[in-house]
Amino acid sequence: MEQIDIAVLGIGKMGETHVEAAKASPYVRKIYGYEPDKSRATERGRELEIETTSDLDVILDNPAIKFIDIAAPNAVHCELAIKALRAGKAVLCEKPMGETIEDAERLVAVAEETGGFLQLGFELRYSKAYVKLKEWVDNGKIGSPVNLHCRYFCSEFHHKDSWRSNSPGSLIGEKLSHYLDAQRWYMGSEVKEVYSLTAPNVVKYFNHPDNHQINTRFVNGSIATLNFVMYIAESDPSDPLLDVMEKQADDGHFLQLYIMGTEGAMEFDIFKRRLRRWQFSDGELGIESKIVETITYDKAEDTEQMHNVHGQNLRVIELVAKGLPPENPAKDSLMSMKLCFAAERSEKEQRAVSMTEYC
Ligand SMILES: NC(=O)c1ccc[n+]([C@@H]2O[C@H](COP(=O)([O-])OP(=O)(O)OC[C@H]3O[C@@H](n4cnc5c(N)ncnc54)[C@H](O)[C@@H]3O)[C@@H](O)[C@H]2O)c1
Structure with a gap:
């Protein structure tokens, strides 16, 4: 070797x-x-x-x-x-x-x-729970993905005068690039346009916004939204996603991902350590939905399942x-970074940004 x-x-x-x-x-x-x-x-x-x-x-x-x-x-x-x-x-x-x-x-x-x-x-592309969702999408378990929602609320753990708080680069690149890359991965389509909103900061010492509502439209017509706030959860001095998950699960922390498709839906709820899959069918009275698969895992697997650096x-x-x-070719990662930069520009210029502006 x-x-x-x-x-x-x-x-x-x-x-x-x-x-x-x-x-x-x-x-x-x-x-x-x-x-x-x-x-x-x-x-x-x-x-x-x-x-x-x-x-x-x-x-x-x-x-x-x-x-x-x-x-x-x-x-x-x-x-x-x-x-x-x-x-x-x-x-x-x-x-x-x-x-x-x-x-x-x-x-x-x-x-x-x-x-x-x-x-x-x-690293989400190597984290077992996210890989499982990708497998479900690729195996057609939810039909064609049409709508992705991610809610990510955590505590402020970047701290005053740290390089992160002082950086002019936003949390979109620093934290949310993982989840925007995952959007492209799951939706299997390039991005058409992005419209991102941000409200005035609660965290005054950040050199960038502390909240983002990022809306993405893909070339294939599917859409995604990522909702991030970095202050609501009860404060924790360490990484909010490891070690103290049980406490964080009910103190304002959320990290949930839902992907809805034409034939079903799936969810990953990190604080519940749970993946679920719904299947839709044509019922007599209308569309029917049934939970057909649930996967849970143990605390010992946290890192491997959702943060597998x-x-x-x-x-x-x-x-x-x-x-x-x-x-993961660098050219593909560059497309995810372009989505991040386009979302930043959208917030600054308060308009939808077409990805044609980045080609
Ligand atoms: N993939 C993930 O989930 C994940 C999680 C955390 C951090 N990160 C990334 O890892 C990087 C480091 O984050 P961290 O939490 O370890 O920060 P950190 O502040 O703990 O570590 C950064 C280190 O880099 C050193 N440093 C400063 N200037 C340098 C330079 N010019 N050249 C080389 N080293 C220099 C600092 O002294 C420090 O030891 C960041 O880019 C961050 O986005 C990724």
Whole structure:
């Protein structure tokens, strides 16, 4: 089995998850970490028990490092990914693909020009519950999907003066890009237009809106809506979607996804740890609907079912070690990012934005 050396750029909270995945991969020989600040690099190296540096060139110039994993703040994603691709490394980059459409397009152009491996961290495509919904859609269990609803309410956990709160890049890229990418994945169609609304902020220290109502129309006529608010749920200092789900299930947190089709519907309710599927039939009095499948899972499976960064990384490392192409091509992820940027523009300009403006 071919083993590779890998480097994680940005070894904060998510970088640690990436390091842990690399430690668990049979395809990894050695793991390096990069932090621009020397003392932080040393401290994180000690905590994560990996070799670290604050000199990026040490990583880029090392021919044994074949794979670079980017978990740095959003503003530097594209800059780091472009450097890595130009140095001949395969790249897995956390979402979002930069904070501007220009950066995202530049990155994909460099991947095409260099022929390098580039995949974006849209981990829902590796999370078991979301994959199950995709299987149901692809197997025709709900007929043709026509209407998708996602309600996502959480607490404010980005905090005052953090890079997230100060970022001019909105929560659409930072958080909702996962769910907008999933819309395209499930509806199986490109986006025609997007109209997004935002109300005045409750969280005054954010440099961007704290709420979004994003409406998407697809080329095939289907529609989707994503409703996000980042303050209603009872406060939790940690990631609101892990560890304390039982408490959060009834304190204002919601993460629910419904997809309605011509012949049935399906639901994933994260706080109930439950997937359900309805089937429609032509009854004597009118359309009849019946719940025909319910899947529940245990707390121990939370991460794997709905936040499977670990599984995604194991798979992407394997692809790179075997010399295989990305499973989610960067060009496809760019289309999801265009939807994010179009939604931001829609809010700023208070109008529907056609995707023809992004082609
Ligand atoms: N896929 C997901 O579900 C998911 C979840 C959380 C975070 N993320 C993404 O992971 C990234 C990191 O998030 P986090 O929660 O770990 O943040 P964090 O603040 O905990 O970690 C970021 C790290 O990057 C370091 N850093 C700062 N400037 C840097 C630079 N120029 N180059 C390299 N490193 C630099 C910081 O010192 C810090 O250690 C973000 O892009 C975020 O969107 C993805």
